[in-house]
Amino acid sequence: MNKELFDYPKQDASGATCIAQAWAKVPESLSKEEKSQTIQAIKSELQKQNAVLVAHYYVDGDIQDLAWETGGMVADSLEMARFGKNHPAQKLIVAGVKFMGESAKILSPEKTVLMPDLDATCSLDLGCPSDDFEKFCDAHPDREVVVYANTSAAVKARADWMVTSSCALAIAHHLHQQGKKILWAPDRHLGRYIQDQTGADMLLWEGHCIVHDEFKAIELETLKKKHPEALILVHPESPEHVVELADVVGSTSAMIKAVVEGTAQEYIVATDKGILHRMRQLAPGKTLIEAPTAGNSATCKSCAHCPWMAMNGLKGILHCLTHQSGEILIDSSISQDASRCIERMLKFTADHPDLLAKAQHGFVKNIGAA
Structure with missing residues (x-):
């Protein structure tokens, strides 16, 4: 299994080489x-x-x-x-x-x-410039290019597949079963998780989400001790040791479903806290707890909320x-090329509902074993 990482100095919206200092204009309060x-x-x-x-x-x-x-x-x-x-x-x-x-x-x-x-x-989009990604792909022509939705149209135009966190595991499993090697971009945490779950040969671009990257296992363990009955829900863009503590690992939609359909009273939620609004609407009787970031040591200034x-x-x-x-506005040639990898994903999800459902069910390990 190839665990090589492609190292790229990611940029933030101000042009600096450290996305930890990502800025954002705050809308006026009303x-x-x-x-x-x-x-x-x-x-x-x-x-x-x-x-x-x-x-x-x-x-x-x-x-x-x-x-x-x-x-x-x-x-x-x-x-x-x-x-x-x-x-x-x-x-x-x-x-x-x-x-x-x-x-x-x-x-x-x-x-x-x-x-x-x-x-x-998005830090994942910013951290994967199309020109550099093109060179990366050209250097590995033997690999199927799979990109996460959090990328620009130009990056998608270079890809064979686009995936979301809901279908990435199923598609990677499918490609692995066909004996194909994968070039993955841009989130290293989601890529590593899929690689570990499927055993696929994946070459990973070195990118991360500035929000999910700040969740820390030691902080989560401490919070869990205070709420021993709570289920831990984690987005797969989170670091490995955080994912290992999860009861459910999944996309935003999967996490909402876990709260709505779950029998537990308390849930610790490790994703952008904006999701709590919808969770509270759909499951008003349940207690939702924000998963902790690294506290004062956090480099992300968003405090579990994308700036x-x-x-x-x-x-x-x-x-x-x-x-x-x-x-x-998107150049028509780029749009047409990008649409192919998206439509390919949509066709796959329509043609493989059983595999998709199995992969979406909390991202259960070893989906190919049963």
């Missing part, structure tokens, strides 16, 4: 009256412009609620894009980070896709609607 007025104005513009709002689980709760109230959707990145593709609206407002807007545009090239702030990005997701604000949504700002 009074109760201002918030109400802004929400009403957004509802009016959405209806007037035949637009729909889709939001990620990690954005502000007010935005999530607004998406549901106006006939939109709150979901993970792929479901956001698929919903937008199938919705009759000709304009999509994407509250999330840039790669999510790009995915929506790739699947709906004929629609206008707007975002509240185009500077809202770029936090850039999405109500005023920003209204501004992009009234000024038609923040439009996602």
